[in-house]
Amino acid sequence: MDRRNFFQSSALVTSGALAGCALPGVAQQAKTPFHVPAVNIPIVGSDEVFPVRRIYCIGRNYAAHAREMGSDPTREPPFFFQKPTDAIQFVPAGTVVDHPYPPLTQNYHYEAELVACLGAGGRNIPVAKALDLVYGYTLGLDMTRRDLQRAMGDQKKPWEIGKSFDRSAPIGAVHKVSQTGHFTQGAIWLKVNGQIKQNANLNQMIWSVAEQISKLSEANELFPGDIIYSGTPENVGPVVRGDVIEMHIDGLPNLSVKIV
Ligand code: MN
Numbered sequence: 001m002d003r004r005n006f007f008q009s010s011a012l013v014t015s016g017a018l019a020g021c022a023l024p025g026v027a028q029q030a031k032t033p034f035h036v037p038a039v040n041i042p043i044v045g046s047d048e049v050f051p052v053r054r055i056y057c058i059g060r061n062y063a064a065h066a067r068e069m070g071s072d073p074t075r076e077p078p079f080f081f082q083k084p085t086d087a088i089q090f091v092p093a094g095t096v097v098d099h100p101y102p103p104l105t106q107n108y109h110y111e112a113e114l115v116a117c118l119g120a121g122g123r124n125i126p127v128a129k130a131l132d133l134v135y136g137y138t139l140g141l142d143m144t145r146r147d148l149q150r151a152m153g154d155q156k157k158p159w160e161i162g163k164s165f166d167r168s169a170p171i172g173a174v175h176k177v178s179q180t181g182h183f184t185q186g187a188i189w190l191k192v193n194g195q196i197k198q199n200a201n202l203n204q205m206i207w208s209v210a211e212q213i214s215k216l217s218e219a220n221e222l223f224p225g226d227i228i229y230s231g232t233p234e235n236v237g238p239v240v241r242g243d244v245i246e247m248h249i250d251g252l253p254n255l256s257v258k259i260v
Pocket of ligand 1: 058059
């Protein structure tokens with residue numbers, strides 16, 4: 001008996017409780033001893049919110065950034081990591097949200113990224129069908145404790161402490177594909193205190209959003225609510241308390257945070 005059959009035949013799971021479950025075996029209607037808040041992002045032009053299931057991020061997806069991180073972009077297959085869902089820090093358009101400088105680092109970096117938000121899932125999705133899974137797009141910062149990421153990499157240990165920490169994923173509202181179309185080109189830039197730092201084009205991605213979805217779906221079954229940070233261009237760099245980050249992607253409202 002496989003795992004799925006075991007759980008579905010188990011008395012622990014009541015009939016119907018599996019509906020809407022990401023994976024079998026967890027009864028979502030069961031009583032819980034305390035409340036864990038859901039992580040939702042507003043959807044522009046809608047009274048619905050986008051429920052975030054998982055945050056995936058691709059590494060080194062612009063050639064010049066891969067080189068600045070010390071790898072050869074021509075030979076490296078795509079690789080992914082995750083942030084915890086509650087690392088989301090929603091940043092409303094037209095506001096500057098306070099973003100706390102995190103503990104344990106002396107080299108805190110910005111990474112400006114396009115984020116694809118999935119409304120459907122699946123396994124082994126062909127590239128030609130992959131964009132059908134996208135519900136919408138937004139922009140986000142993959143904030144990184146670069147010193148910890150590098151130190152762990154040097155020791156061949158997991159990157160997690162450098163990438164996956166509280167509020168490491170500032171993000172804007174979700175814009176539906178039906179309103180924006182897909183983002184395959186257009187300017188992506190980031191300023192610190194009004195000075196341009198990152199400045200590139202989405203068409204410089206090594207692996208397109210469609211290719212990322214396809215590749216990721218070979219490793220994990222994808223589900224509605226999964227979001228994918230699609231990588232950052234070159235010229236990542238540090239911020240300190242008091243700095244204001246503003247990022248832009250053509251077709252989306254800018255996102256701004258102040259490091260406090
Ligand atoms: Mn990144």
